[in-house]
Amino acid sequence: DAKTTQPPSMDCAEGRAANLPCNHSTISGNEYVYWYRQIHSQGPQYIIHGLKNNETNEMASLIITEDRKSSTLILPHATLRDTAVYYCIAIIQGAQKLVFGQGTRLTINP
Amino acid sequence: DGGITQSPKYLFRKEGQNVTLSCEQNLNHDAMYWYRQDPGQGLRLIYYSQIVNDFQKGDIAEGYSVSREKKESFPLTVTSAQKNPTAFYLCASRSSGSHHNEQFFGPGTRLTVL
Numbered sequence: 001d002a003k004t005t006q007p008p009s010m011d012c013a014e015g016r017a018a019n020l021p022c023n024h025s026t027i028s029g030n031e032y033v034y035w036y037r038q039i040h041s042q043g044p045q046y047i048i049h050g051l052k053n054n055e056t057n058e059m060a061s062l063i064i065t066e067d068r069k070s071s072t073l074i075l076p077h078a079t080l081r082d083t084a085v086y087y088c089i090a091i092i093q094g095a096q097k098l099v100f101g102q103g104t105r106l107t108i109n110p
Numbered sequence: 111d112g113g114i115t116q117s118p119k120y121l122f123r124k125e126g127q128n129v130t131l132s133c134e135q136n137l138n139h140d141a142m143y144w145y146r147q148d149p150g151q152g153l154r155l156i157y158y159s160q161i162v163n164d165f166q167k168g169d170i171a172e173g174y175s176v177s178r179e180k181k182e183s184f185p186l187t188v189t190s191a192q193k194n195p196t197a198f199y200l201c202a203s204r205s206s207g208s209h210h211n212e213q214f215f216g217p218g219t220r221l222t223v224l
Contacts, residue, residue, distance in 0.1 A: 087152065098155075
């Protein structure tokens with residue numbers, strides 16, 4: 001699995017868009033970018049994933065650069081409940097295990 | 111409601127005692143996983159099972175044991191051989207029929223060994 005690099009922490013004002021970057025410069029052609037988040041003392045929750053096209057669902061949008069070396073998770077209107085640690089993972093489909101790094105601790109401020 | 115349950119949420123044990131953490135799922139998933147999380151760290155894989163009666167070691171299996179006698183259940187035993195057992199333990203499952211890497215996680219058990 002390709003190594004991913006994320007900033008350790010970020011802050012965002014409530015109601016604004018939260019943009020979380022992830023660097024995966026060694027990603028291979030068959031590796032997808034997955035995002036999970038973990039609210040304090042809970043299990044991680046899947047958010048979104050993509051290969052090369054931008055993706056959007058009810059939770060977030062995922063923007064992947066054309067060279068696929070980096071991506072950005074966008075929470076369009078952040079709320080206090082979005083405060084969590086966000087993990088970016090590069091992995092092939094069907095892999096047996098997920099490798100979680102330290103992620104980005106996102107704090108949404110009122 | 112479909113999901114994964116782990117019990118109890120908090121568990122205290124004396125040093126030297128074995129303890130078994132429960133994980134049950136009613137999602138009809140074939141694959142189940144156990145992870146350990148230490149404060150401020152990511153998750154590390156302990157054991158995983160792709161089908162009933164089969165399981166594989168993850169990255170930090172030493173001092174742990176598992177069984178998979180039923181599809182719905184994947185209990186984890188923390189043995190006295192585990193040197194630093196105090197941690198947050200998370201169980202997850204995934205439909206192995208899907209290539210999608212979405213794992214569903216339980217609420218976790220926080221184990222404290224005194």
